[in-house]
Amino acid sequence: MTADTTGVQTETTSASETNTTTQTSSNFIKTIINEDLKNNKNGGRVQTRFPPEPNGYLHIGHAKSICLNFGLAKEYPGGKCNLRFDDTNPTKEDVEYVDSIQEDVRWLGFDWENRLYFASDYFEKLYGFAVELIKQGKAYVCSLTGDQVREHRGTLTQPGKDSPDRDRSIADNLDLFARMRAGEFADGTYTLRAKIDMSSPNINMRDPAVYRIRRFHHHRTGDAWCIYPMYDFAHCFSDMLEGITHSICTLEFEDHRPLYDWFLDQVKVPCHPQQIEFARLNLSYTMMSKRKLLELVKTQTVAGWDDPRMPTIAGMRRRGYMPESIRAFCEAIGVAKANSMVDMGLLESCVRDELNKHAQRIMAVVKPLKIVIENYPEGKVEEVDGINNPEDPTAGSRKIPFSREVYIDQDDFREVPPKGYYRLSPGKEIRLKFAYYITCQKVIKDEKTGEIIELRCTYDPASRGGTTADMRKVKGTSHWVSAQHAVEAEVRLYDHLFSTPNPAEAEDWKSILNPKSLEVIHNCKVEPGMRNAVAGTRVQFERTGYFCVDSDSKPGKPVFNRTVGLRDTWAKIEKFQKG
């Protein structure tokens, strides 16, 4: 929810009193746009674009750009944001990616309406601009090989040398360029280059390539072209053709801005978009390079682009993240020009925050420990009322079966309780949430291994529902599942894919893969209502974490992905105690 143009925040009518009106914070791009608006620079228009190359799945870094570009369009009256595929390199691109990208942008909650564009739609016009450049003597066909171009380019501290073809006649350039398009030359034999300045301190201005010959089937234009424009040339003209006012990109393109402006300055154009650069997102413990993510997929290090450990939008969706969480995260991190590394904890906090408001609570025991309640009648079954979501009264309640034998989590019992532990231990009383108080009477162990296999307890019949008339304090509360009613489930626990905070720095990412990034647990016990849970359903396992039903689930055999754990104060205390 955004503030309206008068600056008055919209009142929420939501039943929960949570404040969902967020004052979107200021950033340098808004300052620029405000200034432009004040000066009526683009006739009061604000038009941005999100320009992905369809060569991989979108990741959380793209989400930052999507939220920025579409968010700006939403925030300014009449603002628009286009979705444009920057598909100028057919060797790396694929329709699988153009489809997934659209799905992901939509899922994130953004709409490009009828403004879906492809740079490849502009190939004919782009060719025309190139011809125009040649006619003005500002571009030439160069026959240098890749190695020779590199040698001629000079270095960071030394100027380059002119190509021997630099002064080719306009007529010859026109002829050669037409023949390049016609397919008369082999790949790599010629390029079209802009004639700028081989001694420029900005290497991008040293006669950059504009077109290269590449016989490769394009996912949209098929085999219509064998020459393809370079990014610098295609991007600025695409922006111009769409009437983009603010062309927002990442920091590494800062050096390209003079070139962006140069191209647009050479031809007569109706508008000249302004390129603005911001710092891309870096997230601790994750890798954002599309090349490396593709490698993870190809080597089957992960199960696919949508593996819940991947930083992709598809992965996060499968993991159980809500689009609202990702948007909140992108708002929280801000937009600036300083290179930075955002703590994964912030993302997780945004994920919990949203799920806390919406996820239904259920009883689920991930690592079961059996309890027999000796004074509870055999064969008796009661139904207790479970509150579905304490944060949302409208979510109501449900009936949960209770019986003589129940499972609790192994973590909720300690034979020798450490200091400060107030869960179950021999002789101690705790509450089984929504049900009864129980007291541990006996610990049964495997004679050979010494492993605790069962607990014998007694219950207080007067504590039904979880309170007693004497109002005695029972601090510990455990979740539980009735043994005879339990549904067996598979649970997948995820941890960081990488074991170091900045995987991008590693010389070999394979060496820093976290071997415990996925832990699969079978024979988990969940309450009967989850028997045929629909894939994509997000729930909270009481006291444990948020989980999402995975698409691998079968009827009667649900599979849950742990989206994120609950904040665990006790784990922190215990960790501190152990040093």
Place this chain on the structure above:
RNA sequence: UGGGACGUCGCCAAGUGGUAAGGCACCUGCCUUUGGAGCAGGUAUUCCCAGGUUCGAAUCCUGGCGUCCCAGCCA
């Protein structure tokens, strides 16, 4: 030692000459049938460093230091 950027609390980040927002994390209490959530409070005498201008500087000037990006016929 070419060019382009950036340096404000542990991590992000506002601030644009008038006396350091906010979020995450952290620390106190309170509350609690989730050791969850919620509520209340606390945490930068100081903005990379050093000089200077000014009544007044994170903001302006000068000089340092540090970090990032650029030598694809990738985007």
